Amino acid sequence: MENLTPMMRQYLELKESYKDCILFFRLGDFYEMFFEDALTAARELEITLTGRDCGLAERAPMCGVPYHAADNYISKLIDKGYKVAIGEQVEDPAVAKGIVRRDVVRVITPGTLIDPHLLPEKENNYIMSIFLGKSGIGITFADISTGELRTTEFSGSKANSSLLDEVAKISPKEIIMNDTEYHGTSVETTIKSFLSINLYIFDTWAFENNFAEKKIKDHYHILSLDGLGLVDKPNSVAATGALLEYLQQTQKSTLNHMNHVKFYTSEQYMILDKFTRRNLELTETMRDKVKKGSLLWVLDRTSTAMGARILRRWVEEPLRDIQAIVTRLEVVDELKNNLLLREDLKELLNQVYDLERLAGRIAYGNANGRDLIALKLSLEVLPQIKNLLNSIHADGLKAILAQIDTLEDIYHLIHNAIVENPPLGIKEGGLIKDSYDPEIAVLREAITNGKTWITNLEHQERQSTGIKSLKISYNKVFGYYIEITKSNIGLAPKHYERKQTLANAERYIIPELKEIESKILGAEEKIVELEYQVFIQVRNEISQYTERIQTTASALAQLDGLLSFAEVSDKSGYVKPEISQDDRLEIINGRHPVVERSMAFGSFVANDTSLDTGKNRFAIITGPNMAGKSTYMRQVALIVLMAQIGCFVPADQATIGIVDRIFTRVGASDDLSQGQSTFMVEMSELANILNNATTKSLIILDEIGRGTSTYDGLSIAWAVVEYISNHENIGARTLFATHYHELTELEGIIEGVNNYCISVKEHGDDIIFLRKIIPGGADQSYGIQVAKLAGITDAVITRAKQILQELEANDINRSKLPQRVNKPSKKGREEQYQITMFSDSNEDILNELKSIDIVNITPMEAMNRLYKLVNMTKK
Numbered sequence: 001m002e003n004l005t006p007m008m009r010q011y012l013e014l015k016e017s018y019k020d021c022i023l024f025f026r027l028g029d030f031y032e033m034f035f036e037d038a039l040t041a042a043r044e045l046e047i048t049l050t051g052r053d054c055g056l057a058e059r060a061p062m063c064g065v066p067y068h069a070a071d072n073y074i075s076k077l078i079d080k081g082y083k084v085a086i087g088e089q090v091e092d093p094a095v096a097k098g099i100v101r102r103d104v105v106r107v108i109t110p111g112t113l114i115d116p117h118l119l120p121e122k123e124n125n126y127i128m129s130i131f132l133g134k135s136g137i138g139i140t141f142a143d144i145s146t147g148e149l150r151t152t153e154f155s156g157s158k159a160n161s162s163l164l165d166e167v168a169k170i171s172p173k174e175i176i177m178n179d180t181e182y183h184g185t186s187v188e189t190t191i192k193s194f195l196s197i198n199l200y201i202f203d204t205w206a207f208e209n210n211f212a213e214k215k216i217k218d219h220y221h222i223l224s225l226d227g228l229g230l231v232d233k234p235n236s237v238a239a240t241g242a243l244l245e246y247l248q249q250t251q252k253s254t255l256n257h258m259n260h261v262k263f264y265t266s267e268q269y270m271i272l273d274k275f276t277r278r279n280l281e282l283t284e285t286m287r288d289k290v291k292k293g294s295l296l297w298v299l300d301r302t303s304t305a306m307g308a309r310i311l312r313r314w315v316e317e318p319l320r321d322i323q324a325i326v327t328r329l330e331v332v333d334e335l336k337n338n339l340l341l342r343e344d345l346k347e348l349l350n351q352v353y354d355l356e357r358l359a360g361r362i363a364y365g366n367a368n369g370r371d372l373i374a375l376k377l378s379l380e381v382l383p384q385i386k387n388l389l390n391s392i393h394a395d396g397l398k399a400i401l402a403q404i405d406t407l408e409d410i411y412h413l414i415h416n417a418i419v420e421n422p423p424l425g426i427k428e429g430g431l432i433k434d435s436y437d438p439e440i441a442v443l444r445e446a447i448t449n450g451k452t453w454i455t456n457l458e459h460q461e462r463q464s465t466g467i468k469s470l471k472i473s474y475n476k477v478f479g480y481y482i483e484i485t486k487s488n489i490g491l492a493p494k495h496y497e498r499k500q501t502l503a504n505a506e507r508y509i510i511p512e513l514k515e516i517e518s519k520i521l522g523a524e525e526k527i528v529e530l531e532y533q534v535f536i537q538v539r540n541e542i543s544q545y546t547e548r549i550q551t552t553a554s555a556l557a558q559l560d561g562l563l564s565f566a567e568v569s570d571k572s573g574y575v576k577p578e579i580s581q582d583d584r585l586e587i588i589n590g591r592h593p594v595v596e597r598s599m600a601f602g603s604f605v606a607n608d609t610s611l612d613t614g615k616n617r618f619a620i621i622t623g624p625n626m627a628g629k630s631t632y633m634r635q636v637a638l639i640v641l642m643a644q645i646g647c648f649v650p651a652d653q654a655t656i657g658i659v660d661r662i663f664t665r666v667g668a669s670d671d672l673s674q675g676q677s678t679f680m681v682e683m684s685e686l687a688n689i690l691n692n693a694t695t696k697s698l699i700i701l702d703e704i705g706r707g708t709s710t711y712d713g714l715s716i717a718w719a720v721v722e723y724i725s726n727h728e729n730i731g732a733r734t735l736f737a738t739h740y741h742e743l744t745e746l747e748g749i750i751e752g753v754n755n756y757c758i759s760v761k762e763h764g765d766d767i768i769f770l771r772k773i774i775p776g777g778a779d780q781s782y783g784i785q786v787a788k789l790a791g792i793t794d795a796v797i798t799r800a801k802q803i804l805q806e807l808e809a810n811d812i813n814r815s816k817l818p819q820r821v822n823k824p825s826k827k828g829r830e831e832q833y834q835i836t837m838f839s840d841s842n843e844d845i846l847n848e849l850k851s852i853d854i855v856n857i858t859p860m861e862a863m864n865r866l867y868k869l870v871n872m873t874k875k
């Protein structure tokens with residue numbers, strides 16, 4: 001080790017502190033990686049692995065990427081979940097001259113991206129901190145590219161599932177935690193089962209309350225947590241303090257743009273678990289995981305990236321507060337009815353850049369000249385936007401208007417200081433206007449004059465020597481020189497001092513030329529340095545106004561989001577829903593927003609819905625395959641969700657009684673890769689619903705119990721209907737599609753349960769889908785007809801019909817199922833059951849029958865016993 005070169009010694013010292021990162025070590029125009037890092041980088045980035053002598057017995061494995069193209073490589077590594085530490089040369093007066101010191105200037109992780117080309121434009125990039133404490137759970141998440149920071153906490157028996165719902169909603173790119181388990185359950189494993197994510201255990205001391213509280217106070221320069229609303233929120237404090245510590249450790253920045261922490265409670269928003277988010281295809285499709293085909297795809301007509309991000313958040317976070325919903329709806333109403341205003345506003349918003357991220361980069365010290373010009377161009381349109389909004393009435397728009405600060409001082413500062421087309425880099429000059437700084441003006445004049453002096457000197461020397469081809473040029477080695485071709489060498493005056501001989505020419509210098517050169521080159525160097533200094537000054541000055549820019553950015557984002565709602569509501573014929581505190585859900589001619597958009601105009605068949613928590617709380621929907629049951633149920637869920645995000649809804653009329661949560665159990669799941677069977681996944685989704693739904697929830701169940709034997713499935717489905725529809729358990733508004741026609745028996749037996757079916761028309765041997773939902777149960781499944789429509793070969797269809805006939809003839813008929821003799825009394829469970837039609841000739845069967853406690857048997861048990869009896873009769 002003693003023979004190590006100084007450079008390698010430095011490298012190894014740095015690497016010791018950043019063991020979990022790939023260290024990009026700056027050497028000249030390259031970032032080099034060594035040892036393990038080099039092997040990883042060569043493999044992941046597909047770049048050449050070489051070696052370097054570094055004083056060890058063997059050459060160190062090494063690979064490098066050019067400094068100017070580093071972003072691409074960093075981005076690839078970040079995408080694959082690595083952390084990258086950037087080791088740069090730093091000025092250090094303590095270190096002897098001539099020795100270059102390097103230090104890590106920033107650690108880039110998947111959750112801490114700020115660089116525009118590494119970030120998804122229309123999505124937030126969140127990092128989350130989770131504190132698993134004794135008394136509860138705290139979470140804090142931040143997007144450091146915009147400065148957003150929010151926190152919440154949960155306690156009690158449902159803390160764990162609330163945490164998972166929040167994680168599914170926020171979908172962070174990186175999580176830091178103090179522990180992996182909460183009250184014996186592995187939170188880490190559960191999160192990883194639905195989110196492919198970088199999850200680290202971070203220093204536990206950073207989550208300790210004293211440390212965390214001090215960290216927060218220091219960051220926000222405050223003496224008490226009162227103003228932040230974090231008093232008595234120890235779990236939030238722990239998560240927030242640790243996150244700030246992690247960000248400061250990695251970003252090496254004061255993070256001045258993160259100047260607010262917003263505490264929220266999950267009760268403010270409609271809760272959607274991870275299954276429901278996926279099943280309703282809110283932001284991406286279930287199968288292909290793309291935006292096209294999702295609700296967001298239909299609703300997003302925003303003009304700015306900020307607008308697109310806020311719209312996505314709204315879709316992920318439907319509101320529960322009636323007033324907040326109505327405020328948004330009123331804005332949408334006013335904008336929907338004012339096409340001209342909308343068009344004008346959109347045109348102006350199209351000229352606005354991503355102010356949130358620009359403000360972040362400026363405060364962060366990452367912004368270049370082009371960023372400042374983008375800010376200026378965005379600010380330029382603000383007075384016009386304000387002007388247009390002056391005539392509006394909706395309170396929500398007035399609040400937005402009040403938040404827009406035209407930021408004229410910043411506009412003028414940039415306008416006065418920065419040239420219109422600055423270069424990308426900030427260390428190469430050409431950034432600052434002459435008029436902004438007299439010293440820059442003098443230097444620039446010297447450069448311009450110097451170039452004229454050179455031209456004049458060239459002209460003068462041509463005249464005095466008579467050599468027409470004489471020219472004055474410049475290169476890095478000699479600076480300015482006079483060049484004379486070989487054929488004219490004889491004419492070169494004596495005072496020309498020869499500097500270089502080329503094949504066809506000679507190069508000379510003369511004192512006048514060197515004098516001009518020193519003026520020009522001195523000025524060029526000086527001006528680059530001076531422009532850099534002035535630029536940093538201007539940028540620092542703007543960064544003091546970060547909060548004002550952020551407030552304006554937030555107002556514009558909201559305006560853009562609401563304009564988008566208004567636009568789609570207008571173009572797609574949506575109506576303003578009436579929001580009500582009671583539990584009515586009345587939809588007249590509702591449509592599925594995404595299916596409708598994907599179909600030719602007019603071909604979607606609209607349907608009504610009427611649900612409440614009284615007589616119409618549970619709709620059992622039957623109908624053939626392909627009839628439109630799933631579409632109908634999802635449409636109801638989406639209409640409710642759209643109303644609660646403050647958007648108009650695809651219907652002729654709608655009254656939406658606020659929903660606290662939407663639950664869905666829909667179709668086959670794709671979680672098989674997680675090592676669970678289809679039936680197991682279905683049952684765990686169902687368990688989640690039964691454990692967490694309340695009377696104010698909306699439940700969508702699509703074919704419960706399909707993944708197991710018919711009788712087990714039917715029994716479970718039956719018991720589920722009983723359980724959910726009972727007010728003592730849940731009593732929530734529920735739509736339940738099923739192919740178990742037996743369940744239609746429950747109408748009239750259980751209060752609040754009603755049958756509906758999606759109608760079809762028989763046409764000879766075929767069926768025609770009418771897509772209309774009507775009261776009553778379906779009498780047939782038409783599975784074979786649908787199979788025929790799908791193109792199953794005739795031979796199979798004909799044979800299937802034969803088999804069906806045989807089965808129907810042999811099957812127990814419906815009267816053999818457990819039936820209630822009397823129509824239901826309100827006492828429900830205490831009713832009498834009677835089993836009929838079994839022959840008493842078989843002793844076993846008779847004994848089995850006698851052993852049944854007919855008064856207390858539950859339907860589920862009854863089905864199981866019946867199943868057993870049927871098998872006994874077959875023996």
Ligand SMILES: Nc1ncnc2c1ncn2[C@@H]1O[C@H](COP(=O)(O)OP(=O)(O)OP(=O)(O)O)[C@@H](O)[C@H]1O
Pocket residue numbers: 595603604605606623624625626627628629630631632771
């Ligand atoms: N109201 C409607 N108007 C027009 N087309 C519709 C309507 N509802 C559904 N469809 C079309 O019918 C197709 C099948 O609908 P859906 O998947 O909802 O049927 P389903 O009854 O749930 O079928 P299965 O029982 O086989 O799951 C949809 O993909 C859609 O294209």
